[in-house]
Amino acid sequence: MSNLFGAELSVINVGLSQFADPIRAAGNDVVDVTWAPPAHDDAVARALAQLVNHPDIEAANRKAFDRYLSAQPTLTGVGLARDVLSDLGDRTILHSGPPIAWEDMCAPVRGAVTGACLYEGWAGTHAEAETLAGSGEITFAPCHHFGAVGPMAGIISPSMPLWILHDPIHDNTTFSNLNEGLGKVLRFGANNQDVIDHLHWIRDVLGPALTATLEQLGTLELKPLMAQALHMGDEVHNRNAAASALLIKRLIPAALDARLDPDTLSAVVTFINSNDHFFLNLSMAACKSMLDAAHGVAESSMVTAMARNGVNFGIRVSGLGDTWYQAPAAVIDGLFFPGYSTDDANPDLGDSSITETSGIGAFAMAASPAIVQFVGGTSSDALANSRRMAHITLGRNSAFTLPALDFTPTPAGIDIRKVVDTGIAPVINTGIAHRDAGVGQVGAGITNAPLACFSAAVTALAETLQPGD
Amino acid sequence: MSNLFGAELSVINVGLSQFADPIRAAGNDVVDVTWAPPAHDDAVARALAQLVNHPDIEAANRKAFDRYLSAQPTLTGVGLARDVLSDLGDRTILHSGPPIAWEDMCAPVRGAVTGACLYEGWAGTHAEAETLAGSGEITFAPCHHFGAVGPMAGIISPSMPLWILHDPIHDNTTFSNLNEGLGKVLRFGANNQDVIDHLHWIRDVLGPALTATLEQLGTLELKPLMAQALHMGDEVHNRNAAASALLIKRLIPAALDARLDPDTLSAVVTFINSNDHFFLNLSMAACKSMLDAAHGVAESSMVTAMARNGVNFGIRVSGLGDTWYQAPAAVIDGLFFPGYSTDDANPDLGDSSITETSGIGAFAMAASPAIVQFVGGTSSDALANSRRMAHITLGRNSAFTLPALDFTPTPAGIDIRKVVDTGIAPVINTGIAHRDAGVGQVGAGITNAPLACFSAAVTALAETLQPGD
Known part of the structure; x- marks a missing residue:
């Protein structure tokens, strides 16, 4: 120690620069x-300390992650929301x-809500x-x-046709609406007569055509198709071309x-063919x-859900029931049309971050170097995102492999403890809506889930531990 | 110099290790x-020395490469070989x-020739x-x-339907046969009754259906579609899924x-849907x-063609007319079914190396990390192949960009001088046929064009230079 003040020092300073x-x-x-x-906060740090390496939590996570891995979302049909969603009220x-x-x-x-009221004839x-x-006569609720899940505004009203997915392993059923295509569409808040007419066409022509088609097809497991798309340049969130x-x-x-x-068939094929995002809603329902x-x-x-309503970002956690842990939604600094x-951008919006929650989207961005032309960055950023997310996840999903990382499986199963411990926020690829209704998409970008949601969930999870746990 | 024998030496030895x-x-x-x-050879080295930096050759290459870049291969129809190939003899x-x-x-x-004689009813x-x-009654000639170009055996007989491509910029027309699908197929030398029946179905059902379809479609430029496929994980030679x-x-x-x-339509759609290589023949004709x-x-x-007949590998060079410069075709050490x-493998076979000649296939392998599961290697090998080929090419083709290399265009326009100068042989992704007729494909792999073809062409090109050039 006496040498310390005599010797020439080479110092590594960890943390605040001023220390040195x-x-x-x-x-x-x-x-x-x-x-x-x-x-970032003493109370959260204490809660985190209780949770890290806790054997009950480790065991619970193994169970939850195994259930995630073994799910087999299977497309079974298309039906109207009022017919297929349990206990959906008439004016919900x-x-x-x-x-x-x-x-x-x-x-x-x-x-989009306004458009839905017109669409329903209310x-x-x-x-x-x-x-x-x-007026209070309409009941609002999250998909x-x-x-269910819906991209952007995510509006589902009773007479909208929905994709129906069933997981026979866990007997879960999930839903999403049908993708409307690009341009002026309800999910970005457009609600003029063309939008309403198109929604009626989706209800009256596309939905029944898909129902008839799926009756011929039988069921369709979606994970193999998504896995194949990951080998064809999609990350199956903002890129769904394959x-x-x-x-x-x-x-x-x-x-x-x-x-x-024949005319119906031509119209349906032309519509689906023209929309490289047509699969998005199925991808979301499969992730859900x-x-x-x-x-x-x-x-x-x-984490079992990350979702945004354009004002707040919320997450749900497997062991925390149906509570949402929320923080303000960020404005995204992406690539604008x-x-x-950025001045035109609405804060982060939509249920589509369910894809990242499930290990695809930005988590599988290594599969999709071409997407950087849409959301920004370089192909090495795409690889880095997939690598970085491995620090905050419970494991890897061997159903979804990343060719550019020599077929490493995608990181999956976000652990709120790891997010708070590392300060690495889950990365999300997303479209950006105009802040005014009806303008539509104005860009796309890469954003991060707000850390405050995860801190709040860590605190709540620590409170659920039994004394002596 | 006097110090040389006193000082301690650190020596870099270039070439033979024994020198040091x-x-x-x-x-x-x-x-x-x-x-x-x-x-490797004094005479070739002298010829190469005459050609390197030769202003006439540089100017000629700029012209040839510009013509390559500006070509716009466009699918225009499907027709029988006898009707669309100029001066094809009756029994050719x-x-x-x-x-x-x-x-x-x-x-x-x-x-495959035997099968074609049966197919034609000869x-x-x-x-x-x-x-x-x-017997000498049949005339054989290269596609x-x-x-024209054909994968593997590449057999085209007079009543086979062909894709017809036209380049309106240079008024060139090129052709390829229709892909038969996988399994026992003529291009791998199979010729049993099922193979012949399937070829008749292609002639009688698929060909006319495609003709009728293309009449509705009008013309279809193929480069944009190939460019899109390169962003979806294809290298558009051995991977054509996208x-x-x-x-x-x-x-x-x-x-x-x-x-x-309806039955025809269903049969045709089912057939095309089931074959992820269906586009290969169009890709080849577009490259041609x-x-x-x-x-x-x-x-x-x-270089304007690289092609193999299963015995010899041949190249053609823009300034050397229709002469083929040949060397024995290699046996490929790839991934076998x-x-x-390797004992079962026929030497390198097929016209499909026209894709590498045109800057796609293994030259664009950076676009297709998933192909390493089919041809071998790792995703970093795929990137390295695209990078290495830039050392032997005249430029890059901005029509075809490689997302994983941050959208760098693919290297294209193989220069025989650069191949001989660097010793870097063009890389080729290829399927491997069984050495016996009728067994079919036994694997796929990565191979290289034999350098001897390029040395012979360099010597020949030097001989075309005028005295005083």
């Missing part, structure tokens, strides 16, 4: 290492993300629809509360066998299915 | 650098690779067909001599518009089109 200022002032070399203590509208009241909704979601004009939406094409290859022979009227299998395992710290910028 | 044995024996450190002088059979006589052909090509039994093939799916998306609406009989545009530029050292090994 006196050493620098004395003329010594200092290397600063960026580091922050986990959890489902939306994306955690619960939110009409008066708190962002403009694109309000626009109002004759936009003004009447808005009045009705604020997630009905086993998955949509593979789905078309499966549907067309069955559609021909269904002997649909895998995660519902993992949900409800007491003391598990595995010509003429738009 | 005395230095090592004297106790000094030696680092060996592997290096060989270019061309085209085969892959450079010219070869019946008695010199490998077993799979003989098997013989009633296999024995009769073989006798006829060896390339008729503007390109085939994209083609199906284009064909189906037109097939519906053609109002084909781009390279035909570059062919025939006096003094250009750009269960139960097969």
Whole structure:
């Protein structure tokens, strides 16, 4: 120790740079290492300390993760929301993300709700629809509360056709609406007559055609198709070009066998063919299915949903029941379409982050170097995202492998403890909606889930531990 | 210099390791650098020296490469070989690779020729067909001599339907046969009744259905579709899963518009859907089109064809007319299907190396990490192949970009001078046929074009230079 003050020092300083200022002032070399203590907050740090390496939580996570891995989401049909969702009220509208009241909704979601009221015939004009939406006569609820997911505004009203997926292993059923295509669409808050007419076409033509097609096809397991798409450049969230094409290859022979009227068949094929995101809603419902299998395992710290309503970002955790742990949704600094910028962007919106929760999307971005043209970054960023997410996940999903990482399986099963411990927030690829209703998509980008959701969940999970646990 | 014998030496030895044995024996450190002088042969080295940096050759290559880049291969129709190939004799059979006589052909090509005689009705039994093939009554010629290309045996006989591609920029027309699918197929030398019946179905059902479909579709530019497939994990030679799916998306609406009989439509869709290599033959004809545009530029050292007949590997060079420069075809040490090994493999076979000649296939392997499961290697090998080929090519083709290399365009335009100078042989992804007729595919792998073809072409090109050039 006596030598310390005589010798020439080479110092590594961990944490605040100012710690080393006196050493620098004395003329010594200092290397600063960026580091922050986990959890940012003493109470959260104490809660985290209770949870880390806790044998009950480890056991619960193994169970939850195994249930996630063994899920087999299978497309079984298409049906109207009112017929297939349990206990959906007559005048109920489902939306994306955690619960939110009409008066708190962002403009694109309000626009989509307004459109749904017109679509259902509950109002004759936009003004009447808005009045009705604020009157208390409409029940609002998250899609997630009905086993469903929807991209962007995520609006599901009773007479909308839904994809129906069943997981025979865990006897779970999940749902999503049908993708409307690009341009002015309800999910981005558009609600003019063209949008409503198109939704009626989806209900009256596309839905029945798909029902007839699926009757010929029988059931279709979706994980193998998604796995194949990951080998074809999709991350199956913001890039679904391959998955949509593979789905078309499966549907067309069955559609021909269904002997649909030729004009209907042509119209349906043309519509599906023109939309490289057609598979997105199926991908989301499949991810919801895998995660519902993992949900409800007491003391598990595995995240089973991440979803945004355009105002708040919420997560659900397997061992924490149906509570949402929320924080304000971020504005995304992504790649904007010509003429738009961050100023035009609505905060993060939609249930589609269920894909990242399930280990695909940005977690599988190594499979999809081409997506950087859409969401930004470079192909090495894409690899780095998949590698980094392995630090906050419970394991890997061998159903989904990443060719560019020599077929390493995708990291999956977000652990709230690891997120809080490392400060690494789950990464999400996402579309960006205009902050005004009806304008539509203005860009896409890469964002992160807010850490505050995970800190809150860590605190809550620690409270569930029994004394002596 | 006087210090040299006193000082301690650190020696870098370039070339033969033995050069440095005395230095090592004297106790000094030696680092060996592997290096060989270019061309392996004095005469070739002299010819190469005449060609390197020759202004006429540089100018010719710029012209040839620009013509390659500007080609726009466009699918225009399907027709029978006898109707669409100029001056095809009544009893002519085209085969892959450079010219070869019946008695010199490998077993799979003989098997395919035998099958073609049966398919055409020129013989009633296999024995009769073989006798006829060896009788001199059948004219054999390379597909390339008729503007066509065919995978593996590459057999085209007069009543086979062909894809017709036209390049309106250079008014070139190129052709390929229709892909038969997997299993026992003529291109691998199978010729039993099932194979012949299937070829008749292709002629009588598939060909006319595609003709009717393309009449509805109009013309289809193929480079954009191939570019999209490169962003979806294909290298568009041994992996065509995305390109085939994209083609199906284009064909189906037109097939519906053609109002084909429902059973025909179902059969055709089922057949195309089941074959992820369906696009291969179109890819090959498109590559042939781009390279035909570059062919025939006096003094250009750009390679315009690489093709194998199962015995010899041949190349053609833009400035060297229609001469083939040949060397023995290699046996490929690839990934074999269960139960097969190198002992079962026929030497390298087929016109499909036209894809590498055109900058896709193994040259674009960075786009297709998933293909290593089929041809061997790791995803980093795939990137390395695309990078290494840039050392022997004239430029890059911005029509075809590689997402995993941050959208760098694929290297294209093989320069015989650079191949001989660097000793880097063009890399080729390929299927492997069994050495016996009729067994079929036994594996796939990565191989290299024999350097001797390029040395011979370098020598020949030097001879074309005018005195004083």
